[in-house]
Amino acid sequence: MIPLNFYLGLSALLFSIGLYGVMTHQNGIRMIMCIELMLNSANLNLVAFSSYTGTLNGQVFAIFSIALAAAEAAVGFAILMAIYKMHDKINLDELKILRW
Amino acid sequence: MVKTALEELAFLIPLLPALAFVITFFFGKKMPSGGAIVPILAIAASFVISLMITLRLLSNPEEAISQSYSWFAGLNIGILIDPLAAVMLSMVSFVSLLIHIYAVSYMSGDPGESRYFAETALFTAAMLSLALSDNILQLFVSWELVGLCSYLLIGFWYERPSAAAAAKKAFLTTRVGDVMFLTGIIVLTSDLLKLAGGFPEGTYLLRFDEIFSYIPQLSALHSNIFGHEFSHLNIITLLFFGGAVGKSGQFPLHVWLPDAMEGPTTVSALIHAATMVTAGVYLVARTFPMFIAASDTLMVVAYLGGFTALFAGTMGIVMNDLKRVLAYSTISQLGYMMLGLGLGSAIGIEAVGVSLFHLINHAFFKALLFLCAGSVIHAVGTQDMRELGGVRKVMPITAVTMTIAALALAGFGIPGTSIGTSGFFSKDAIIEAAYLFGKHNNNWSPYLFAIAAALLTSIYIFRLIFMTFTGKPRSNYQGHESPAIMTIPLSILALFALVFGGLTKTGFMAFLEGTFANSFVNLDIGSLAVLGQNELVQAAGHESLLIQWLPMIVAIVGLAIAFLIYYLRIVKLGSLASMKNPVYRLLYKRYYQHEIYTEFFSLRIVYGVIAFLSQVLDVIIDSIVEGIGILTVGVSEELRKIQTGVVQTYATGVIVGVSLLIILVKLLMGVL
Amino acid sequence: MRINRPLAFLVALLFTAVVVVGVFGTSWNTVSELPQNPEDQSNIEGIGMLLFTRYVVPFEVISIVLLASLIGAIYMAKGEGNR
Numbered sequence: 001m002i003p004l005n006f007y008l009g010l011s012a013l014l015f016s017i018g019l020y021g022v023m024t025h026q027n028g029i030r031m032i033m034c035i036e037l038m039l040n041s042a043n044l045n046l047v048a049f050s051s052y053t054g055t056l057n058g059q060v061f062a063i064f065s066i067a068l069a070a071a072e073a074a075v076g077f078a079i080l081m082a083i084y085k086m087h088d089k090i091n092l093d094e095l096k097i098l099r100w
Numbered sequence: 101m102v103k104t105a106l107e108e109l110a111f112l113i114p115l116l117p118a119l120a121f122v123i124t125f126f127f128g129k130k131m132p133s134g135g136a137i138v139p140i141l142a143i144a145a146s147f148v149i150s151l152m153i154t155l156r157l158l159s160n161p162e163e164a165i166s167q168s169y170s171w172f173a174g175l176n177i178g179i180l181i182d183p184l185a186a187v188m189l190s191m192v193s194f195v196s197l198l199i200h201i202y203a204v205s206y207m208s209g210d211p212g213e214s215r216y217f218a219e220t221a222l223f224t225a226a227m228l229s230l231a232l233s234d235n236i237l238q239l240f241v242s243w244e245l246v247g248l249c250s251y252l253l254i255g256f257w258y259e260r261p262s263a264a265a266a267a268k269k270a271f272l273t274t275r276v277g278d279v280m281f282l283t284g285i286i287v288l289t290s291d292l293l294k295l296a297g298g299f300p301e302g303t304y305l306l307r308f309d310e311i312f313s314y315i316p317q318l319s320a321l322h323s324n325i326f327g328h329e330f331s332h333l334n335i336i337t338l339l340f341f342g343g344a345v346g347k348s349g350q351f352p353l354h355v356w357l358p359d360a361m362e363g364p365t366t367v368s369a370l371i372h373a374a375t376m377v378t379a380g381v382y383l384v385a386r387t388f389p390m391f392i393a394a395s396d397t398l399m400v401v402a403y404l405g406g407f408t409a410l411f412a413g414t415m416g417i418v419m420n421d422l423k424r425v426l427a428y429s430t431i432s433q434l435g436y437m438m439l440g441l442g443l444g445s446a447i448g449i450e451a452v453g454v455s456l457f458h459l460i461n462h463a464f465f466k467a468l469l470f471l472c473a474g475s476v477i478h479a480v481g482t483q484d485m486r487e488l489g490g491v492r493k494v495m496p497i498t499a500v501t502m503t504i505a506a507l508a509l510a511g512f513g514i515p516g517t518s519i520g521t522s523g524f525f526s527k528d529a530i531i532e533a534a535y536l537f538g539k540h541n542n543n544w545s546p547y548l549f550a551i552a553a554a555l556l557t558s559i560y561i562f563r564l565i566f567m568t569f570t571g572k573p574r575s576n577y578q579g580h581e582s583p584a585i586m587t588i589p590l591s592i593l594a595l596f597a598l599v600f601g602g603l604t605k606t607g608f609m610a611f612l613e614g615t616f617a618n619s620f621v622n623l624d625i626g627s628l629a630v631l632g633q634n635e636l637v638q639a640a641g642h643e644s645l646l647i648q649w650l651p652m653i654v655a656i657v658g659l660a661i662a663f664l665i666y667y668l669r670i671v672k673l674g675s676l677a678s679m680k681n682p683v684y685r686l687l688y689k690r691y692y693q694h695e696i697y698t699e700f701f702s703l704r705i706v707y708g709v710i711a712f713l714s715q716v717l718d719v720i721i722d723s724i725v726e727g728i729g730i731l732t733v734g735v736s737e738e739l740r741k742i743q744t745g746v747v748q749t750y751a752t753g754v755i756v757g758v759s760l761l762i763i764l765v766k767l768l769m770g771v772l
Numbered sequence: 773m774r775i776n777r778p779l780a781f782l783v784a785l786l787f788t789a790v791v792v793v794g795v796f797g798t799s800w801n802t803v804s805e806l807p808q809n810p811e812d813q814s815n816i817e818g819i820g821m822l823l824f825t826r827y828v829v830p831f832e833v834i835s836i837v838l839l840a841s842l843i844g845a846i847y848m849a850k851g852e853g854n855r
Contacts, residue, residue, distance in 0.1 A: 008795040012787075012792055012795065015788075015791075016784040020781060023748050023752050023775045024780045056818045059815060060819055060823055064831075068834065074845040075844060075848075095746075095747075096745030097745060098743070099745030100740040100741060759783075759787050763790060
């Protein structure tokens with residue numbers, strides 16, 4: 001079977017793709033989608049570990065993680081709606097009042 | 101019974117005047133005559149106790165009174181009354197008592213009268229405590245306190261700028277000496293700690309018997325300074341002598357004494373004639389075993405003392421102010437006392453007796469001279485001798501007592517007998533010792549200094565007498581004889597100046613020679629002298645008739661010179677005694693010492709250096725402080741920019757930080 | 773764009789490198805054979821059993837979290853004064 005390392009390497013790759021997206025895009029929705037990508041890479045990690053050690057705990061955690069990701073995405077989109085109402089665009093680069 | 105009772109009372113001797121100081125300071129204004137009665141009673145009590153202790157010591161000189169209490173860290177405060185301290189205590193309290201009585205009339209009407217009596221009471225307390233201290237640290241503390249009282253009393257009329265300046269000069273000049281004294285104590289303490297390996301148990305470091313027991317070991321310690329070998333005992337004793345030079349007004353630290361005449365005349369009589377200035381002589385006498393075991397110090401003492409005696413005498417003959425002449429006379433006589441102590445390198449422990457004898461006698465006649473001068477000034481109103489003349493018709497008692505004092509100062513008496521003024525016996529003893537020294541070491545400088553100074557002494561004191569009391573008045577002054585409360589102390593002092601010397605001559609010196617051979621400390625001065633490479637000779641006492649009569653001859657010659665110039669007015673000085681004569685100008689301007697010391701050295705050099713250095717320091721410290729501020733602000737300006745307010749940068753920062761952390765951990769700790 | 777693209781690419785690359793190096797350098801304690809379960813090829817029965825016995829408390833809590841976030845999201849998305 002495929003060694004465990006490759007699964008973990010895949011998950012790291014996915015994570016960094018999501019990270020790249022978060023760092024460069026300025027559109028709010030794109031950022032949330034990339035954050036979802038990062039969360040899913042963590043899920044992949046969990047499931048890989050769980051299957052290669054023969055227990056099912058990791059998969060249960062993965063279910064919890066998916067549920068939490070959904071909740072967080074909902075709240076994130078709600079916040080974006082509020083920002084859109086105020087500024088008429090969701091360019092997150094503009095929100096920098098809390099700077100020096 | 102009486103013995104132990106007396107010992108219990110010994111601590112009252114300095115304590116009663118100190119209490120008088122406190123009472124007079126707070127309540128003096130409300131009491132009549134400025135509260136003078138309180139110090140007078142206190143000092144009278146101290147005098148009675150000291151006299152009784154002295155009499156008891158006279159009958160059995162072996163038992164010195166010694167009480168010590170632990171103070172801190174191996175040091176103590178305590179009382180030591182041996183023959184040296186006993187005579188000093190008796191003299192100080194007696195003279196102080198008489199001067200206090202005199203001052204009741206002299207200072208009456210002065211608005212600061214209570215302050216005066218408080219300060220003199222404090223001074224007496226400090227001087228008595230100095231005389232009976234049994235360790236060198238307590239002596240130093242009393243020394244400083246005496247200096248403080250001198251400052252306060254010289255600047256008594258502080259609204260006068262000349263008085264304030266004179267007080268400051270006195271304090272600063274004696275401060276130079278005090279710093280040397282303190283350095284000597286520090287060197288001594290560090291050496292003793294090194295030798296004893298820490299504070300010794302059961303005894304007190306710095307008590308005189310402890311110090312003296314370490315003298316042989318101290319003289320073996322040597323230090324190498326700038327390539328020369330110095331014995332520690334030499335260094336310590338020279339530093340102590342430096343302190344004595346400051347306090348007793350020897351050259352070169354004598355400049356404060358003539359200026360100190362700005363204070364009231366009773367202050368000059370008490371402090372600058374009889375008591376404070378003799379503290380330096382007392383110090384050298386008290387630590388005499390250390391001096392005689394140090395190889396060179398006694399020579400320095402003798403030479404400096406002799407030179408000062410001559411030097412001050414040369415300036416005394418041209419002064420026109422009544423009190424200035426007496427001030428220079430005091431410096432000269434203190435030089436005699438130091439010379440007497442310095443001759444101990446030839447005559448051993450007898451030097452202490454000789455010098456102290458002169459100290460006691462000098463106290464009597466010099467205080468008398470100052471008090472008579474005060475009487476004249478008080479009655480006539482001027483101090484300048486050029487305006488006086490013929491005062492004896494107005495103030496006969498003062499004239500008689502002052503003449504007696506002058507005879508005592510010049511040393512009139514018949515050698516070989518017991519007839520003579522007290523000054524004769526004491527000065528003669530010093531001159532005899534100088535002769536012995538010269539014959540033994542073939543070094544005649546001290547003897548020549550002493551004889552020349554005796555000639556000058558006679559000249560200036562009789563010049564003073566003739567100019568003041570005889571002849572016709574040279575200005576219009578109104579004068580009257582002083583009240584009885586002033587003339588009675590004068591008479592008592594005159595009596596002592598006449599007969600004290602003759603009555604107590606041999607007994608006094610023998611009494612003092614037992615200072616270091618009693619129950620407190622028992623030293624063999626001879627062996628210590630060997631340590632200091634001083635050969636001792638016995639006082640032979642049978643020189644040729646010429647040598648015996650020489651001091652008297654010199655005194656008569658001086659009297660004759662003064663008589664011819666100032667009484668009979670036969671020899672006219674004319675242009676010889678005016679500012680056109682360069683020698684006269686040199687002497688009158690006091691060898692330009694004021695210009696050299698104050699103007700050039702203090703103001704230009706020392707003050708200039710200090711001003712320059714403080715400017716440099718200002719610049720340096722300002723730049724450092726400001727630099728720190730600028731640095732901080734600059735760094736924080738740059739660091740502030742991390743807070744961009746944009747979320748992405750924060751996320752980037754987190755990831756970068758975590759990556760670096762993992763790399764660091766892997767590299768440093770080998771985990772992962 | 774606040775962070776310029778090359779820099780972001782480098783940071784992502786760095787992170788990947790660190791993790792991959794760490795993962796491929798570790799010896800994982802794994803089973804040699806995946807467990808073959810003839811009845812339940814998809815693990816659902818096992819997950820269900822664990823979910824309702826051992827992890828029932830987090831299960832209930834997460835349902836509350838979901839509920840709370842739904843309510844919050846709806847409220848915020850609707851806006852103020854619009855109810």
